[in-house]
Amino acid sequence: MTAAIRALAGALLVAAGCSFAGQTPVDGRAVYNFRCYFCHGYSGDAKTLAATFLNPPPANFQAAKPAEMTVARVLLALRDGRPGTAMKPFLGVISEGEMQAVAAFVVDEFVVHKAENTRYHTVENGWPNHERYAEAFPFARGEIPLSRSWESLTPDQAAGKRLFLSSCVSCHDRGAPGDDEGPAWSTRAVSYPRGGFSLATPPKVDAMTSASPYALHEIKPKLKSPTPVERRGEKLFQDNCAFCHGADGSGQNWIGKFLEPHPRNLRDPGIMATMTRGRLATAIRNGIPDTSMPAWKDVLRERDIQAIIAYIDKAFHPVQP
Numbered sequence: 001m002t003a004a005i006r007a008l009a010g011a012l013l014v015a016a017g018c019s020f021a022g023q024t025p026v027d028g029r030a031v032y033n034f035r036c037y038f039c040h041g042y043s044g045d046a047k048t049l050a051a052t053f054l055n056p057p058p059a060n061f062q063a064a065k066p067a068e069m070t071v072a073r074v075l076l077a078l079r080d081g082r083p084g085t086a087m088k089p090f091l092g093v094i095s096e097g098e099m100q101a102v103a104a105f106v107v108d109e110f111v112v113h114k115a116e117n118t119r120y121h122t123v124e125n126g127w128p129n130h131e132r133y134a135e136a137f138p139f140a141r142g143e144i145p146l147s148r149s150w151e152s153l154t155p156d157q158a159a160g161k162r163l164f165l166s167s168c169v170s171c172h173d174r175g176a177p178g179d180d181e182g183p184a185w186s187t188r189a190v191s192y193p194r195g196g197f198s199l200a201t202p203p204k205v206d207a208m209t210s211a212s213p214y215a216l217h218e219i220k221p222k223l224k225s226p227t228p229v230e231r232r233g234e235k236l237f238q239d240n241c242a243f244c245h246g247a248d249g250s251g252q253n254w255i256g257k258f259l260e261p262h263p264r265n266l267r268d269p270g271i272m273a274t275m276t277r278g279r280l281a282t283a284i285r286n287g288i289p290d291t292s293m294p295a296w297k298d299v300l301r302e303r304d305i306q307a308i309i310a311y312i313d314k315a316f317h318p319v320q321p
Contacts, residue, residue, distance in 0.1 A: 026097045028105030029117070035094065036102065038258055039086065042117050044110030054086045061110035069111045074103035088292075093260055135160035136168050217246040217253040221315045233311025236304055244292065249316035259292045272317035280309050280319060 033042065041048045044061035051057045059077075061069065078099045081089035090099060109115045121127040138144040139161055150158060220238055223230065238247060246253035249266035256263045265271060284305050287295035296305070313319040 026095075026101035028098075028101035028103075029109070031094065031098045031102040032105055033117070035090070036106075038255075043115075044106065044117065056085055058086070061106055062114055064111045066107070066112050069107060071103045071107050074106050075099060078103060133163060133167060136164035139164040140168055217248045217250050217256075218242075220247040221249075223314060226314060227310070229307050229310045230314045232304075233307035233309070234315070236300070236308050237311050237315075240296070240300070241308065249312065261291055263291075263293070266312055266316040269317065272319070274320070275317075276320045277309055280312070281305050284308065 032040075037048075039048060039050045039054065039058040040046050040061065041051075045063070046058040046060040048058075059069075077087055079089060079091045081087050094102075109117060121130040135156060137160075138157070139146055144153075144157060144161075146161070146164070150161070153161060220234070220242070223234065226234065237245075237249075242253075244253075244255055244259060244263040245251050245266060246256055246263075250256070251263035251265045283293065284300070285295065285297045287293050300308075309319060
């Protein structure tokens, strides 16, 4: 089985004949690391922050049996999606060659070999000398729950926790993904590609705590003399909408850039010039077909929707009556 799948993976990579990130033939690993890791994890085990919000959860390829999780089955899920789950069709988003290559990679790397894929924290990804964070590794891996009291930690563990909280938590977000022990931290985007920016205000370069240019869009605007309704809308938007649209409403945060089509940029004059309150309320209430915008009518009350619109009008761009 192993030899056969390896041969098939190689054949698909060669036969695909199209490029991804400048590589020919298609590199299934590169496609996976760009398109799939956010939900399924770099190691295919679905131990991600996103997975904690999805029901049913993403497939855990590491736990799958080769006889059941075949290349053909993965290809079918890529092409058609999986109804009733967050797995949407990639047909028309990526090429047939890319789908074939990533399917072969998933089965060979995770299902058959139970491999860890490539480490994210590499020099190529902007992480030189990652071992300097070694004291924080037990918290990032979930070996020590982040909720464990300071008093119960050794001096070395306490130093590791401080390092994790200052340098790692904005990406890893919680100490033990999938573990019920401890708090589920706020819904921040995970695994930013590093780019020399921090979440400080104003943003500044910091070699130890930098996240990425995407982090600039996780800073919400300051409101001048907001009304109670606008203040309520701010909380509702930041709690429910900012995960995809960004705290600044631009949709240029990491999650927004990951989704296709991208979430609407609520600051774009070209988009917002013709945006009416009724049209925006309908989009929030009923969702938008063929996008990641869900219907909120069963979550938000009508006055909640109107408060969000009031906040968008105040913080991002005027909304037409």
